[in-house]
Amino acid sequence: MEQPLLALDHVRMDFQSRGGLLKKRATVRAVDDVTLRLDEGEILAVVGESGCGKTTLGRMVVGLLHPTAGTIRFRGADVRTLRGDAYAAYRRGVQMVHQDSYAALNPARTIFQSLSVPLLHHKLVGSRAAARERLEELLTLVGLVPPDQFLDKYPHQLSGGQRQRLLLARALSVQPNLIVADEPVSMVDVSLRISLLDLMSEMNRRFQIAFIYITHDLATARYIASHGRIAVMYPGKVVETGNLNTVLSNPRHPYLQALLAAVPIPDPRVARNMKELPLRSLDMPDPTNPPPGCRFHPRCLYAQERCSQEEPPLAALDGEMVACHYAEQVPTWEWQSVSAG
Amino acid sequence: MSAMQDHVMQLEHISVEFRLPKRTLHAVDDVSLNVRRGEILGIVGESGSGKTTLSSTMLNFVSAPGHITSGRVLYEGRDILALDEEELRQYRWRDVATVFQAAQNSLNPVLKVKEQILDTAAAHDEFPESRVLSKARDLLRFVRLEPDQVLEAYPHQLSGGMKQRTIIALSLLLDPKILLLDEPTTALDVITQAYVMNILRRVHDELQITMVFLTHDVCIMGKIADRIAVMYAGQIVELGSVEDIFYHPLHPYTRGLINAAPSLTDDVSLRKAIPGTPPDLTNLPEGCRFAPRCGLCTDGRCEGDRDGELIEVEEGHYTICCQYQDVGA
Numbered sequence: 015m016e017q018p019l020l021a022l023d024h025v026r027m028d029f030q031s032r033g034g035l036l037k038k039r040a041t042v043r044a045v046d047d048v049t050l051r052l053d054e055g056e057i058l059a060v061v062g063e064s065g066c067g068k069t070t071l072g073r074m075v076v077g078l079l080h081p082t083a084g085t086i087r088f089r090g091a092d093v094r095t096l097r098g099d100a101y102a103a104y105r106r107g108v109q110m111v112h113q114d115s116y117a118a119l120n121p122a123r124t125i126f127q128s129l130s131v132p133l134l135h136h137k138l139v140g141s142r143a144a145a146r147e148r149l150e151e152l153l154t155l156v157g158l159v160p161p162d163q164f165l166d167k168y169p170h171q172l173s174g175g176q177r178q179r180l181l182l183a184r185a186l187s188v189q190p191n192l193i194v195a196d197e198p199v200s201m202v203d204v205s206l207r208i209s210l211l212d213l214m215s216e217m218n219r220r221f222q223i224a225f226i227y228i229t230h231d232l233a234t235a236r237y238i239a240s241h242g243r244i245a246v247m248y249p250g251k252v253v254e255t256g257n258l259n260t261v262l263s264n265p266r267h268p269y270l271q272a273l274l275a276a277v278p279i280p281d282p283r284v285a286r287n288m289k290e291l292p293l294r295s296l297d298m299p300d301p302t303n304p305p306p307g308c309r310f311h312p313r314c315l316y317a318q319e320r321c322s323q324e325e326p327p328l329a330a331l332d333g334e335m336v337a338c339h340y341a342e343q344v345p346t347w348e349w350q351s352v353s354a355g
Numbered sequence: 356m357s358a359m360q361d362h363v364m365q366l367e368h369i370s371v372e373f374r375l376p377k378r379t380l381h382a383v384d385d386v387s388l389n390v391r392r393g394e395i396l397g398i399v400g401e402s403g404s405g406k407t408t409l410s411s412t413m414l415n416f417v418s419a420p421g422h423i424t425s426g427r428v429l430y431e432g433r434d435i436l437a438l439d440e441e442e443l444r445q446y447r448w449r450d451v452a453t454v455f456q457a458a459q460n461s462l463n464p465v466l467k468v469k470e471q472i473l474d475t476a477a478a479h480d481e482f483p484e485s486r487v488l489s490k491a492r493d494l495l496r497f498v499r500l501e502p503d504q505v506l507e508a509y510p511h512q513l514s515g516g517m518k519q520r521t522i523i524a525l526s527l528l529l530d531p532k533i534l535l536l537d538e539p540t541t542a543l544d545v546i547t548q549a550y551v552m553n554i555l556r557r558v559h560d561e562l563q564i565t566m567v568f569l570t571h572d573v574c575i576m577g578k579i580a581d582r583i584a585v586m587y588a589g590q591i592v593e594l595g596s597v598e599d600i601f602y603h604p605l606h607p608y609t610r611g612l613i614n615a616a617p618s619l620t621d622d623v624s625l626r627k628a629i630p631g632t633p634p635d636l637t638n639l640p641e642g643c644r645f646a647p648r649c650g651l652c653t654d655g656r657c658e659g660d661r662d663g664e665l666i667e668v669e670e671g672h673y674t675i676c677c678q679y680q681d682v683g684a
Contacts, residue, residue, distance in 0.1 A: 063544040173632055174402075203401040204571060205615050209628035230545060237617040237626060262619070276549035277619050278575040282597045284620075285578035296516060296550050 017090050018051040019191060019224050020075065020108075025049070025084035027070050031302065040302040044070040046250035047084070049328075054191065055222040057215075057242030059235035059258060061273075065298055066247040068228045072194045075226060076110045089191075106136050109185035113197035115177035119169040126165040129184050136188050152183040156213060175206040182213060192224045193217070199234060211238045232277050236262055246270050249299055249309055256334030265347045266336045268292065268314045274347065308339065316344050363532060363565050364390040364413060364451075369426035371408050371417055378637040382408040382421060384589040385663065390533065395559055395566045397576040397597075399612070400586030403633055406569045407456070409586070410535055412436075413567070414447055431532075449479055452531035454522050456538040461522060462510040468521055469506040472528065479529055487528070494524035497561075498554050516547035520554060527558065533565045534558075540575065552579055574616050577601060582671075585609045588634050588644040590663055595672035605674035605682050608645050643676070651678045 027045040045067040052058050062068045073079045074086060077093060085092050088104045096104050112118040120128055129152075130145040132138075139145045146165065153161035156179040169177055178198060185193050195214065199207040215238060217223050225242075229235050235244060236258065245255040246267065254267040265271050272293045279285045295313045299305050305312050311321035320339055328337040338344065371383040383405040390396055400406040411417050412428055415435050428435040430450060438446060447453075455461050463471055469488070476487040492502040498520040505513065505521055513521065519539065526534060536555070540548040556579055559566055568580060576583055576597065583600040585593040585608065593606040604610040611629040631648035634640055640647060642658035649657070656677055665673035676682065 063546065175632065203633075204573070205401060205612055205629040206632070207628075208615050208617065208626050209630075211617075212628065232545075233617040233619050236619060237623050240623050273545060274619065276546040278549070278552075278572070278578060279620065280574040280577045280601060280613060280616060280618060282577040282601050288578070290553070291546065291549055293546070296547065297514065 016053065018087075019054045019056070019089060020050075020052040021087040021090075022048055022050045022071075022075075023085045023087070025071075025074065025081045025086060027067070027074060027079060028082040042301045043250050043304070044301070045074070045081070048250075048252055050245060050252065050255070052192070052224055052226065055218065055224050057218055057225045057227060057239045059227045059229065059239040059242065059244045060247060061229055061232055061235050061244060062247035063230055063273075063298065065249060065301060067250045068247050069196055071247075072110070072196050072226060072228050075192075076108050076194050077105055078110075102136070106188045107191040109188065109190040109193050111178075111181045111185050111193060111195040111198045113200055115174060115181050115201070116169060118181055119177060121169055124166050124168055125172075125180060128169075129165075129180070129187060132184065132188050138188060148187070149183075152187050153180075155186070156180070156183045157209075158183070175202050175210065178202055178210055179213065182210075182217070186217065186221075186223075189221075190223060192226065194226045194228065196228045197230070198227075200229070200231065207234065208237070214238060232262070232273060246273070249301055249304060251309065251337060252328060252335075253310070253337045254334065255328070261334055264332075264334075266331060266334065266341045266344060267310075267338050268316055268344055269310045271344070271347050272313075308337075316340055361391055362389040363392040363431065365427075365429040366409070366412065367427045367429065369409065369412050369428065370424045371405070371412060371421055372424050373421040375420065375637065380636045381589050381639060382636060383412070385425070386589075386591055387426075387665075388584060388591060388594070390565060390567060391582070393563050393565055394581040395568060395579055397568045397570065397580035397583040398586060399570055399573045399576060399583055401571050401633060403588075403636065404586040405589040406586050407537055410453075410537060410567060410569055413533075413535060414451055414453065415443055416447070445479065448475070448526075448531060449529045450531055451533040451535055452526040452529065453535040454519075454526050454537065454539050457542055462518060464510050466509070467506070468508055468510070468513075472506070472525060475525065475528060481529065491524070491528065494527050495521070497527075497558070498524045500524070514547075515543055516551060519543060519547075519551055523551075523554065523558065527562070527564075531564070533567060535567045535569075537569045538571065539568075541570070541572070548575070555579065572616075573600075573612050574618070585612070588639065589636060590644065590675060591665065591673075592645065592675045593673065594665065595669075599669070599672045603683055605668055605672065605679040606645075606676045607649050607651050607678075607682055610682055611648075645676075651676075651681050653678065 025045060025048045029042045029044055031040045031042060060068045074081050093104055129149050133145045139148050150161040153164055158164045158179055199210050218225055227238050239258045242258055244258040244261050245252045248269050254270050265274055272291055275291055292315050293313050294315060299309055307322040307324055308326050311317040326337045326339045328335045331341050366388045369383055369386045373380040373382055386409060398406045412423055417423055472491045473484060481487055495502040495505050500520055510518055540551050580597045582596055584591045587608050593609045614627050615629055617626055629648055634644055646652045646657040663675055665675050667673050668679055
């Protein structure tokens with residue numbers, strides 16, 4: 015097997031909650047024993063609800079957080095052991111695009127001032143004049159034309175969609191191998207989302223940049239990663255992963271089935287025939303005190319005794335990986351089964 | 356009088372302007388809209404389209420520096436814009452109640468839910484406490500919450516979905532005729548959103564309450580709305596039944612919006628973005644405001660003409676587009 019671009023091996027991330035006079039410090043295991051790999055130029059969609067650990071996972075990949083246990087390898091090297099130039103190459107090679115484009119840009123600096131820093135820092139250009147030239151190319155690339163109109167503006171003078179394009183340009187400017195995009199379109203207007211997703215797909219194809227697309231939105235994940243893979247997370251764990259089209263056309267984990275049933279369907283006739291959510295309860299588990307056994311069992315329609323005692327491992331099933339004891343018995347999912355019409 | 360009985364609220368030629376230091380922003384421009392009794396009316400538009408501003412005129416609640424420059428808001432035939440402070444205070448919540456955007460944050464963090472409910476009731480002269488609380492219990496049960504747990508809780512002890520349902524229950528406390536919902540599910544997770552939508556549907560069906568539902572996400576309207584008004588740059592560009600809007604839209608923006616939303620069932624390659632960005636509301640283009648982004652725009656027909664009147668193409672189905680015959684093509 016070829017060496018993957020990125021490999022997560024049994025990665026765990028614990029956070030300590032603040033204790034108080036009468037409250038004991040609690041440990042939140044945001045990410046628990048996650049193993050994933052990503053090849054060069056691949057797109058991986060990480061999907062889950064808020065609190066499932068998907069953002070923590072992304073922040074560990076770019077090096078903003080150090081895992082409590084487990085290793086993250088970038089092109090074969092454990093990122094914890096990297097020093098000097100090798101560390102700089104990793105930090106340059108893995109870039110992040112944030113959800114809130116306004117918070118991600120310094121409001122007191124012009125676009126040029128913000129975006130020229132990484133170019134000069136990584137010595138990708140020799141001078142400010144060269145940086146300006148390079149940035150004009152990059153802004154053109156992300157569709158901000160004419161570029162000289164944008165470079166001297168401040169972030170508040172741009173729209174949300176334009177700022178999100180800038181963040182992509184900033185990530186691209188250092189010629190990364192991997193971009194971690196954390197909910198990049200959820201704050202952007204619906205009519206502009208598709209064009210941003212298209213832009214990311216184009217970057218992926220043209221420059222062979224791998225993407226980790228973190229989202230709560232299965233529909234946009236399906237759009238951007240249709241040739242890629244998906245990993246579905248449920249508090250701290252990957253519960254189902256595989257080729258995106260395979261997973262979404264035949265979801266095996268009861269949680270993913272519930273998530274799919276919750277996605278709004280625009281077509282009024284289909285939408286009005288949807289059944290109730292296939293869930294026993296609405297509440298996410300308490301992250302400081304996850305239920306024993308399978309974390310999903312208190313909400314699962316198909317849970318049996320074993321599910322509350324034994325944690326199901328992520329195991330191969332028809333070419334996918336699913337963490338469910340009874341994955342083979344769970345009724346297969348069909349769109350017809352939710353739409354009576 | 357039949358028209359009056361049909362419409363619980365009528366907005367007539369409403370314009371709202373925000374006077375900024377050097378320019379004037381036209382947030383809502385000459386919009387007329389009737390709300391039918393008992394319906395769920397969806398108002399769909401992107402940020403800056405004017406939907407929140409329009410809905411705030413229904414409460415005469417436009418925040419400074421904005422003000423209503425023309426038009427009338429009739430509730431049961433009564434002009435809301437002519438009410439004095441005290442009349443308005445009684446009108447709000449008792450006649451028209453609102454669930455605001457990010458409603459999770461509209462609960463007071465230092466008060467128990469119970470205290471907030473009693474405050475609201477007292478402000479509207481609802482007594483005695485025991486009766487108010489027993490009603491609150493019924494409403495909380497109605498939105499599938501456990502009253503004993505919720506009433507004694509502080510907001511931070513509730514999850515986002517629970518807070519949102521608490522707010523919905525609270526909004527129903529004074530038996531309003533109209534419930535105004537501004538992006539009620541936007542900050543929620545998918546599963547919670549689906550659940551809250553089901554609850555809203557149930558609230559509507561059982562109480563026969565009129566709902567005005569504001570959202571940027573046209574997809575969630577398919578399940579719940581009876582009629583949909585699509586807003587763009589301060590105008591209603593299309594109005595029709597939910598079937599009209601989804602199955603044969605008559606405005607290129609509506610069609611674009613539906614085509615731009617990725618879904619789980621369609622062919623991904625059919626999704627198309629709308630090119631360009633919405634216009635600057637302080638510097639609107641002459642003629643059709645969507646023309647610069649529109650594939651159907653024809654020279655001579657779409658520019659220059661600023662009347663912006665809705666045309667009734669089929670019964671109850673209106674569009675502002677003069678090229679509507681070609682939208683379906």
